[in-house]
Amino acid sequence: MSKNVRITPHPSFDVLAATTAARLITRLLDVQSERGEATVVLTGGSVGIATLREIAQSPAHLAVDWSKVNFWFGDDRFVAADSADRNYGQAAEALLNHIPVDPARVHIMAASDEVADLDEAVARYAAELADAARQEWENDDASPAEAPVVPRFDVLLLGLGPDAHIASLFPEMAGIRTKGCSVVGVHNSPKPPPTRVSLTLETINSAQEIWIVAAGADKAAAVGLGLAGANAFQVPASGARGVNKTMWLIDEAAAAKVPSALMRREH
């Protein structure tokens, strides 16, 4: 495990969601004071959505200039726009509908009734990412020679499935092995709904910071294997590495199988 991985166990699901919310507010404030705008990639899932709810309820969220936060999604379910399964819908209900976002900065993966098929949803999101990356590149004096295919992500949140999936990259399925593109379509997901859109692992790992959030005893094996450096094809979470930092924000129950040497090294 590389040195920039940090493991932080929290006493309970609620404390985890509340502190992740506080961390994210603080990180967004810090990035905004350095760069003017900040970019976060949201996740679906239990802790991810609870964190957004906590942000909305925290008085500290009023300090963030939400009109200058860019929102992207790590994955979404390819179902109708009004389906309760949509990660976007859940995030909107928990946070985005309650803060003064700039709608042009909220980048939503297409729903099944908005495009012809999954391929179009994937192509659209990849194009939206590439457009944002190009705009950043044109405005940055210190840009590399070629425009990147995805913009800068300051914080990328990842939920974690009991099978160690992250975003919609599932163990031993094509998505986790997909390279050379920013977005992938997923068929036959073992977790319903079966059809999804996901960032690829390469795109995920372009983030400055990755925060993996997980709570509950059913996540303990996935956390333990992810931190033990298991093969990413079998344990997708194991492959997630932020450019500057990778944090495992977990509760005590999810930390039950973390090797004690790793826990000690983080404090």
Ligand SMILES: O=C1O[C@H](COP(=O)(O)O)[C@@H](O)[C@H](O)[C@H]1O
């Ligand atoms: O299907 C998904 O599951 C994961 C984890 O969800 P959880 O409810 O077990 O915490 C989530 O991170 C991902 O975004 C989502 O689409």
